Amino acid sequence: MTSHKPRPFTLEELRAYLIEIFPQTWSQGDYCIEEAGPMSAIVRLRHHPGHLRPGGTISGPGMFALCDLALYVAILNEIGRVKLAVTTNVSINFLRKPEPKDLIGKARLMKLGKRLAVGEVALYSPGLLDMVAHATGTYSIPIRGDDGASGG
Amino acid sequence: MTSHKPRPFTLEELRAYLIEIFPQTWSQGDYCIEEAGPMSAIVRLRHHPGHLRPGGTISGPGMFALCDLALYVAILNEIGRVKLAVTTNVSINFLRKPEPKDLIGKARLMKLGKRLAVGEVALYSPGLLDMVAHATGTYSIPIRGDDGASGG
Amino acid sequence: MTSHKPRPFTLEELRAYLIEIFPQTWSQGDYCIEEAGPMSAIVRLRHHPGHLRPGGTISGPGMFALCDLALYVAILNEIGRVKLAVTTNVSINFLRKPEPKDLIGKARLMKLGKRLAVGEVALYSPGLLDMVAHATGTYSIPIRGDDGASGG
Amino acid sequence: MTSHKPRPFTLEELRAYLIEIFPQTWSQGDYCIEEAGPMSAIVRLRHHPGHLRPGGTISGPGMFALCDLALYVAILNEIGRVKLAVTTNVSINFLRKPEPKDLIGKARLMKLGKRLAVGEVALYSPGLLDMVAHATGTYSIPIRGDDGASGG
Numbered sequence: 054m055t056s057h058k059p060r061p062f063t064l065e066e067l068r069a070y071l072i073e074i075f076p077q078t079w080s081q082g083d084y085c086i087e088e089a090g091p092m093s094a095i096v097r098l099r100h101h102p103g104h105l106r107p108g109g110t111i112s113g114p115g116m117f118a119l120c121d122l123a124l125y126v127a128i129l130n131e132i133g134r135v136k137l138a139v140t141t142n143v144s145i146n147f148l149r150k151p152e153p154k155d156l157i158g159k160a161r162l163m164k165l166g167k168r169l170a171v172g173e174v175a176l177y178s179p180g181l182l183d184m185v186a187h188a189t190g191t192y193s194i195p196i197r198g199d200d201g202a203s204g205g
Numbered sequence: 206m207t208s209h210k211p212r213p214f215t216l217e218e219l220r221a222y223l224i225e226i227f228p229q230t231w232s233q234g235d236y237c238i239e240e241a242g243p244m245s246a247i248v249r250l251r252h253h254p255g256h257l258r259p260g261g262t263i264s265g266p267g268m269f270a271l272c273d274l275a276l277y278v279a280i281l282n283e284i285g286r287v288k289l290a291v292t293t294n295v296s297i298n299f300l301r302k303p304e305p306k307d308l309i310g311k312a313r314l315m316k317l318g319k320r321l322a323v324g325e326v327a328l329y330s331p332g333l334l335d336m337v338a339h340a341t342g343t344y345s346i347p348i349r350g351d352d353g354a355s356g357g
Numbered sequence: 358m359t360s361h362k363p364r365p366f367t368l369e370e371l372r373a374y375l376i377e378i379f380p381q382t383w384s385q386g387d388y389c390i391e392e393a394g395p396m397s398a399i400v401r402l403r404h405h406p407g408h409l410r411p412g413g414t415i416s417g418p419g420m421f422a423l424c425d426l427a428l429y430v431a432i433l434n435e436i437g438r439v440k441l442a443v444t445t446n447v448s449i450n451f452l453r454k455p456e457p458k459d460l461i462g463k464a465r466l467m468k469l470g471k472r473l474a475v476g477e478v479a480l481y482s483p484g485l486l487d488m489v490a491h492a493t494g495t496y497s498i499p500i501r502g503d504d505g506a507s508g509g
Numbered sequence: 510m511t512s513h514k515p516r517p518f519t520l521e522e523l524r525a526y527l528i529e530i531f532p533q534t535w536s537q538g539d540y541c542i543e544e545a546g547p548m549s550a551i552v553r554l555r556h557h558p559g560h561l562r563p564g565g566t567i568s569g570p571g572m573f574a575l576c577d578l579a580l581y582v583a584i585l586n587e588i589g590r591v592k593l594a595v596t597t598n599v600s601i602n603f604l605r606k607p608e609p610k611d612l613i614g615k616a617r618l619m620k621l622g623k624r625l626a627v628g629e630v631a632l633y634s635p636g637l638l639d640m641v642a643h644a645t646g647t648y649s650i651p652i653r654g655d656d657g658a659s660g661g
Contacts, residue, residue, distance in 0.1 A: 144600035144645065146620075146647065148620040148627060149620065163640050164602075164605065164640075171602050171604060173629070173643065187627075187629065187645065189602055189643065189645060
């Protein structure tokens, strides 16, 4: 339903914009936007021993962060530079232990309103079919001077 | 309802046990268990510039981590050393931007079954009344050989 | 923080207003507002065999409805007649089988912004200490012409 | 991954079993199982003025009930007659007003463990592409004598 709208970014512009506004998160190479399409995005968390908890799996907060980022990228790629979405709610289900390798987050927006966006994201270990975790998130799209929840 | 049960840990034993089993999380002084009582725990995230995102607030994943840890501590303080709870679901609401200082997580268990524990946790900036974030979490308490969700 | 604000309704006015706008829900005596205070409300679901599923407990959807109504009443009692909140997200944990009697929902708002309200609600069987269910809900407070999620 | 397992029911047996164990819900024709496959089920709520709230839309609790039932059917169709799953957590996002006609719930299990099943369900008005609501649910699969949450 949004497929004919001009995209606010090319993939390269989107990557550059995220490094510009969130350098701590995006400039170190931990996360990579693999795809960003209509109402969707795929973000990869690169394997790095520092993300792992003892036992060799990626921590719950690490998985939460990837879910939040993938949804955020999908929204940003729809609404463009003018507004800044903030996370208001995330519900995450941890399903299986991730492999000690990269983790891929596939986000899809289910609703993009003027004030709220809602999406879901599924996490996978590369090459495996079973979902590692699944989250749904709600994001507020503030208007200047408006109250928004914090987070994100 | 659980107030007359002997506690599996003193507060010092609980702190030492967490450093023993999760040294990456608990040995660096970022988190401090302030209280651990029947079906409840209070955990403090110490202010450190590294937790902050640009703008001076604590990130969403940082708040998620504190919620998860506070609930985990409350459960561990009930079930003791023999079992290891794993996070199966967390639903978190981000309500207000936290102050650029410590963040306090007050966890309370609402159910402690043989296989599942459910609790809620409220995050506050020290000295302020308004809640910064609120989460509910479900934890699986595996029995040997059982399937448990990953996470936490 | 909202305690000195004039309330938009007396308890009787609130009851009458709900019967006026949602007669199917509120005019049959199934639900009764017991209290409505600053950022809070208590709503009772009266025991009626029709609410029960075989086995004598109140159904999950019946508990969901009570949670949603109690939060809705708490919000309405803050924002008054001019706006109509719509449910955007509810996360509910079912903790224990309710008794085959009345069920009491105690709602408390954690945030009341211009566009979003977030609250939690705990369900109890009368006279019992253990929580039967717990929910958190997010409500959109639409402005004329705005997009809001449906529900409620 | 479960596609080669013998199914515990044919579609007709599944319908008959649900009428047998939950006659109040399944014998009146409000709900109809349209499909039940590996890790999935499609359940239709038939249009009936009694489900509608003023304004002509299906109520939030009505949508919650359809989500819960569709997930329940998908689980039952995997685990068979011997066990009875109970709802422990549901997180539901209301996205758009449903049309005043039938409502279709498409459920898919993301994890089926020995003790917990987790799934998601999307609600649609027939013939429309935009999702009306989306829920994720966790179900406990009790073993005899075990503690399970209530609900469902």
